Amino acid sequence: MTEGIENKVVVITGASSGLGAEAARHLAKAGAKLVLGARRMDRMTALAEEIGLSQDALVKTDVTDRTQVQALVDRAISLHGRVDVMINNAGLMPLSPLEMLRYDEWDQMIDVNIKGVLYGIGAALPHMKEQQSGQIINVSSVAGHSVGPGSAVYSGTKFAVRAISEGLRKEVKPYGIRTTILSPGAVDTELPSSVAAEGVSERVAGFYKDHAISADSFARCVIFAMSQPEDVDINEILYRPTRQE
Secondary structure, eight states, rough: OOOTTTTOHHHHHHHHHHHHHHHHHHHHHHHHEEEEEEOOHHHHHHHHHHHTTOOEEEEOOOOOHHHHHHHHHHHHHHHSOOEEEEEEEOOOOOOOOOGGOOOHHHHHHIIIIIIHHHHHHHHHHHHHHHHTOEEEEEOOOGGGTTOTOOHHHHHHHHHHHHHHHHHHHHSSSSEEEEEEEEESSSBBSSSGGGGGGGGGGHHHHHHHHHHOOOTHHHHHHHHHTTOOOOOOOOEEEEEEOOOOO
């Protein structure tokens, strides 16, 4: 299931842990040429050593800073002369009821989950347009399909990712560019640790302990979407643990 992945240049944001790191592991085994971005260089350095990736392919990247995201993609171009796949994975999930008025967390989610995706698209799209090929993979969530108590802002950002991705899909058809939304449910990552609201963090942690599945599930979805023939465009994969409602 890894046909067509070898030697593809793949850029991943949020690559220091969780979904991004696991995708990097699988793609490295499949022969992709990786360029990784995240804020935690120590974690990325350890990952690079694990998968045999050059330190030149690591770029400290805060996706809320457009210039840093551009520098990440520019590194891929300088190393490999192209970018074939952009995986906009960085995200956070500080859930809380609206009545708690956690304004800083609202701003943070909008900046990372929405603007970070837009900056990734903006950095990669001109190169893909010039190449007349490429694939942009944006990470949404089951919360981008349904809203529950405490998830209003988080769900809003993930609905936005899906709306942006659908608009992108329609706009890039003339250039042969593919677009994919990956919408996972509860996956075993550090995402629940971003929940700090009293009473909510304990509930979310318990839910993930009881239901979360391995991040390997996400990596396999990435591999599936990427390995399709160039005339097949996998636009969205929505999945969750079998036990998750």
